[in-house]
Amino acid sequence: MTEEQLWRQLKAGQKSALEQLYRSHAEALLLYGHKFSADTQLVEDAVQDLFLELWQNREKAAQASSVRAYLLVALRRRIIRRMERQLRRESTEEAGENLFEVEISIDEQIAARELSAERRVQLNHALRELSNRQKEALYLKYQLNLNYEDICAVMDINYQSARNLVASALKRLKELMAGSWWPLFFIFSAFK
Amino acid sequence: MNDRYLTYDAINLAQDEEFLRWVREEDNAQATEWEAWLAAHPEKAEPVAEARLLARALRFREEKPAPEQIEALWARIHAATPARENRRPLRVVRWVSIAAAAAIALLLAFFFLFPGPGETVQVRAQRGETLEHALPDGSRVQLNAGSSLTYDAAQWTDNRRLRLSGEAFFEVEKGNRFVVETERGSVEVLGTSFNVNTHDGQFRVECYSGRVGVSSGPAEEVLEPGQSVALMDGSLKKARFDTLSGASWRQGRFEYEDKPLALVFAELERQFDISIEAADSIRQRRYTGFFERNSLDSALYLVCWPMQLESTVKGQKIQIGPAEGTN
Numbered sequence: 001m002t003e004e005q006l007w008r009q010l011k012a013g014q015k016s017a018l019e020q021l022y023r024s025h026a027e028a029l030l031l032y033g034h035k036f037s038a039d040t041q042l043v044e045d046a047v048q049d050l051f052l053e054l055w056q057n058r059e060k061a062a063q064a065s066s067v068r069a070y071l072l073v074a075l076r077r078r079i080i081r082r083m084e085r086q087l088r089r090e091s092t093e094e095a096g097e098n099l100f101e102v103e104i105s106i107d108e109q110i111a112a113r114e115l116s117a118e119r120r121v122q123l124n125h126a127l128r129e130l131s132n133r134q135k136e137a138l139y140l141k142y143q144l145n146l147n148y149e150d151i152c153a154v155m156d157i158n159y160q161s162a163r164n165l166v167a168s169a170l171k172r173l174k175e176l177m178a179g180s181w182w183p184l185f186f187i188f189s190a191f192k
Numbered sequence: 193m194n195d196r197y198l199t200y201d202a203i204n205l206a207q208d209e210e211f212l213r214w215v216r217e218e219d220n221a222q223a224t225e226w227e228a229w230l231a232a233h234p235e236k237a238e239p240v241a242e243a244r245l246l247a248r249a250l251r252f253r254e255e256k257p258a259p260e261q262i263e264a265l266w267a268r269i270h271a272a273t274p275a276r277e278n279r280r281p282l283r284v285v286r287w288v289s290i291a292a293a294a295a296i297a298l299l300l301a302f303f304f305l306f307p308g309p310g311e312t313v314q315v316r317a318q319r320g321e322t323l324e325h326a327l328p329d330g331s332r333v334q335l336n337a338g339s340s341l342t343y344d345a346a347q348w349t350d351n352r353r354l355r356l357s358g359e360a361f362f363e364v365e366k367g368n369r370f371v372v373e374t375e376r377g378s379v380e381v382l383g384t385s386f387n388v389n390t391h392d393g394q395f396r397v398e399c400y401s402g403r404v405g406v407s408s409g410p411a412e413e414v415l416e417p418g419q420s421v422a423l424m425d426g427s428l429k430k431a432r433f434d435t436l437s438g439a440s441w442r443q444g445r446f447e448y449e450d451k452p453l454a455l456v457f458a459e460l461e462r463q464f465d466i467s468i469e470a471a472d473s474i475r476q477r478r479y480t481g482f483f484e485r486n487s488l489d490s491a492l493y494l495v496c497w498p499m500q501l502e503s504t505v506k507g508q509k510i511q512i513g514p515a516e517g518t519n
Contacts, residue, residue: 103253
């Protein structure tokens with residue numbers, strides 16, 4: 001069944017559609033949510049909240065172009081709102097927008113095949129230095145396979161900013177990978 | 193293949209959706225096209241190889257949630273999202289409604305649907321009202337607020353079967369079997385009195401007299417007077433209850449023992465036709481106490497005060513949060 005059909009069934013009040021949506025997206029939502037907060041309870045509450053509201057307002061729910069992006073946006077807002085509320089109570093620190101904790105590294109196999117030990121250290125260091133916004137954009141693009149239109153919606157930024165976040169990270173990555181590996185890789189892939 | 197790729201470097205390629213579909217091996221047609229294009233433009237081999245590597249190089253360290261965590265969370269969502277009954281179109285010849293406004297600012301509306309042959313009857317207690325309905329054989333039903341029942345009046349003598357959504361108290365005349373079907377299970381009796389509650393994801397049956405058979409999926413239980421059964425995690429859990437204080441909603445009193453506030457709020461919303469806003473952390477807290485239907489203010493006070501909560505009324509919306517001076 002396509003996502004569009006599923007969405008229509010949801011709007012028609014079919015509980016099974018809600019369950020199917022949950023089952024297809026729960027893992028990605030929980031994983032994504034955890035990048036903003038290590039508090040499992042908070043993330044779970046936000047996911048629960050999201051699906052309750054989706055159910056209650058299903059008749060009004062707009063036809064989403066990408067269901068996953070729709071759910072990610074809604075979850076992101078909820079988590080940030082909850083954290084702001086918590087922070088207001090506990091400290092004066094600014095919450096939210098710049099959070100996104102994830103450790104990014106170079107794939108072990110690729111690194112072992114293509115890179116010297118020194119380059120690997122440099123690369124992983126460079127990846128740690130990326131801003132949280134860059135990390136989030138990379139995560140949405142290469143882990144959750146979102147297109148730029150959806151990334152803009154989720155991160156609430158314009159198209160150019162989304163591209164810039166990803167491109168600048170890729171550029172740094174490419175510089176550090178340059179030279180040592182590409183002819184090898186090309187030969188490898190040509191005879192694969 | 194689009195000419196724009198001739199101007200693309202590795203960075204551009206690694207961000208291109210079509211290119212990425214090829215790299216992810218999602219689309220075989222795409223793969224053939226790309227390979228042909230690459231053969232025609234051998235100078236593009238380097239940026240393509242680089243872009244493939246860039247697109248596949250990143251690893252994000254994360255721990256996938258356990259299947260049990262996903263299941264447990266679904267159970268919470270499932271319990272809090274009652275499936276609304278799909279209303280079948282009614283074929284009713286005519287209906288008469290008698291509305292009585294009570295002195296306590298409570299509107300009780302009685303809908304009596306006079307059916308012709310083969311008629312589906314639907315009786316509905318709106319939010320903020322309860323109503324009593326006489327079935328064709330003289331059995332009586334009291335419907336709690338925001339509940340409805342449907343049956344075929346023409347078939348009633350042969351087949352005493354009705355569908356309930358919400359909560360109702362039944363006093364059944366002796367006769368052949370009498371079946372109450374709900375979303376989560378069914379109740380079968382001969383002649384008896386019992387209460388069925390399916391609000392907010394529950395399925396709870398209390399037997400007041402006679403014997404009551406309850407089934408939900410493969411699970412079955414027979415109840416004697418003073419016994420109740422509730423559906424928990426797919427199985428029926430039997431317990432005892434006090435028949436004198438049970439189903440007190442019929443007297444406009446709602447009692448709770450160690451129940452999540454979410455349930456209490458949902459009942460307040462139905463009884464007073466309001467909508468309550470409260471944080472999930474509050475909804476999950478457990479409440480022991482009661483409220484009565486005669487006054488919204490005192491009901492809110494009775495629920496909020498012992499929990500150190502406070503309510504603010506804004507038209508039809510009520511916000512409940514921590515009381516001032518606490519926390």
